[in-house]
Amino acid sequence: MNILIIGSGGREHALAWKISQSPHCEKLFVAPGNAGTSQVAENVALRVDDFSGLGRFCVDRQIGLVVIGPEVPLVKGLRDYFEAQPDLHNIPIVGPGHSGARLEGSKDFSKAFMVRHGIPTAQARTFTAAELDEGLQYLAGQQPPIVLKADGLAAGKGVVICATVAEAQQELREMLGERKFGDASAKVLVEQFLTGIELSVFILTDGKDYVVLPEAKDYKRIGDGDAGPNTGGMGSVSPVVFADSTFLKKVEQRVIEPTLSGLQQENIPYRGFIFIGLMNVKGEPFVIEYNARMGDPETQSVMSRIDSDWVEVLSACAKGELAGKKLKISDEFAVTVVMAAEGYPGDYAKGQIITGLASTTDARVFHAGTRQTDEGVVTDGGRVLAVTGKGASLDEARQRAYRTVAGIHWPGAQYRKDIGLDLINFGK
Numbered sequence: 001m002n003i004l005i006i007g008s009g010g011r012e013h014a015l016a017w018k019i020s021q022s023p024h025c026e027k028l029f030v031a032p033g034n035a036g037t038s039q040v041a042e043n044v045a046l047r048v049d050d051f052s053g054l055g056r057f058c059v060d061r062q063i064g065l066v067v068i069g070p071e072v073p074l075v076k077g078l079r080d081y082f083e084a085q086p087d088l089h090n091i092p093i094v095g096p097g098h099s100g101a102r103l104e105g106s107k108d109f110s111k112a113f114m115v116r117h118g119i120p121t122a123q124a125r126t127f128t129a130a131e132l133d134e135g136l137q138y139l140a141g142q143q144p145p146i147v148l149k150a151d152g153l154a155a156g157k158g159v160v161i162c163a164t165v166a167e168a169q170q171e172l173r174e175m176l177g178e179r180k181f182g183d184a185s186a187k188v189l190v191e192q193f194l195t196g197i198e199l200s201v202f203i204l205t206d207g208k209d210y211v212v213l214p215e216a217k218d219y220k221r222i223g224d225g226d227a228g229p230n231t232g233g234m235g236s237v238s239p240v241v242f243a244d245s246t247f248l249k250k251v252e253q254r255v256i257e258p259t260l261s262g263l264q265q266e267n268i269p270y271r272g273f274i275f276i277g278l279m280n281v282k283g284e285p286f287v288i289e290y291n292a293r294m295g296d297p298e299t300q301s302v303m304s305r306i307d308s309d310w311v312e313v314l315s316a317c318a319k320g321e322l323a324g325k326k327l328k329i330s331d332e333f334a335v336t337v338v339m340a341a342e343g344y345p346g347d348y349a350k351g352q353i354i355t356g357l358a359s360t361t362d363a364r365v366f367h368a369g370t371r372q373t374d375e376g377v378v379t380d381g382g383r384v385l386a387v388t389g390k391g392a393s394l395d396e397a398r399q400r401a402y403r404t405v406a407g408i409h410w411p412g413a414q415y416r417k418d419i420g421l422d423l424i425n426f427g428k
C-alpha cells in the first residue's frame, strides 16, 4: 500500500525508516519531510495544516494509510476533516480526531478526565482570566515549588515551575492577565509539585485494544546534569531501568486501562498513539500529561527496539483491528543523542553545511532540522540530528551513539555528553 506520514522532524524520520522496511509498504511519502526522510521516502511540499492539499494528495496517490506525527494537525482536526469528505473518509488514519486530541490539546480537559476516571495524577485547580484574583489568593496558600500550566498547546513552553509564591503570582498574572501564551493561557492550572523520576510509556490503540510500546526516558534540558533551559528534547533512552515489571503492571492497571475505558464511556473514538508522561513517585505511577502522538526524540529510541512488521501494526490500529496483536520488542538498549544548532533553544543560525553524515556505521542518524541543497545537507532547525546507537548494554549503546556523533560536524554543533549516564549509575 501507499503510505503518507505527516510531519518533518526526527520522529517522522524514525517512523519513515521503520515503515519503509515493511514489505507492505509500496510507496512512502512524507509531508513536508526533511533531508533524512528523502533517503527513505519521497518528500511532498505540503504543510501539516494544509488539510485540503493533503486530502487531494491522498486521492491522487491512492494512499492506503496516513500516519500523523505532530500535535498541531491532530488538535486542529485533520482526522475530522478527512472523515467529513466522501472521497477521504475511508482512508485509514493513525492519529485521533479533535475530541481525542484534547487529551493533549487541553490540560484542563485531561486533568478533569483523569479525575473522573480515578487515574493517579497531581492535584490541580484551574483558573480563568476572570478568576485571576481568586487564583492569586489560592496561590498564597500553596507550598512551593508550585507548578503552573497553560491549558492549551504552547510548544513545550507552557509549564513553569515556580520556587516561591511571589514568583507563581507574577507568572499567573502574565499567563492569565497578559495572555503570555495567547489563547493557550486563557486558562491556567495550578498544580501540586510531584517529586520523583520521570519516564514515558506509549501505547498504540484503536480505542478498544492496545499494544504497549517500549518505554523511554527523555532529557529535556539543554545542558549536562539537567542544567539550563528546557528544549524540545536533547536525548532519550530505552529501556528504562527503574521501570521494572511491577511498575509497568501498575501503569497498565491504574493508568492505561482506565484511560481507555474512560474514552469509551465518554464516547471519544481514539485510533492512534497515547504518550503517557509519568512521574515514578517511590514506585507509584502518577500521570504528568498525555500526548496524542509519539514524542521526539523518544520515537527514535522506541522504533529502534521494535522488531514487528510496523505497517501491519499501524494498519491494524487505523482499521480498528488491534485485537490479538502482539509487538516483538528487542532486548537491546537504544540511546539517542540530539545534535543541536549553536544558540538553541534561543536564536540560532540555519544553513550550516553538515559534514561526516556518510561515515556512520555504529549508529543510525535521524534527521530533524535539515534540508538538502546543491552544496549538501544543511542545518534547518534548532534540533538538527538525532543519533541512535543500539547495544547489548546501555553502555555499549551509548558508546556507539557518541562515536557516531563525534564524526559529524558543523560550526557550533552542540549536544549533551551525559545521555543515559544517570541510568547506568542508577541505584549505585
Ligand SMILES: Nc1ncnc2c1ncn2[C@@H]1O[C@H](COP(=O)(O)OP(=O)(O)O)[C@@H](O)[C@H]1O
Pocket (backbone or CB within 6 Å): 122, 147, 149, 155, 156, 157, 158, 159, 191, 192, 193, 194, 195, 198, 277, 288, 289
Ligand atoms: N506536577 C508536577 N510536578 C513536578 N514536575 C512537573 C509537574 N508537572 C510538570 N512537571 C515538569 O514539567 C515538565 C513539562 O510538563 P508537561 O505537563 O509534560 O507539559 P508540556 O510537555 O506540555 O510542556 C514535565 O516534563 C515535568 O518535568
Ligand SMILES: [Mg+2]
Pocket (backbone or CB within 6 Å): 277, 289
Ligand atoms: Mg511533557
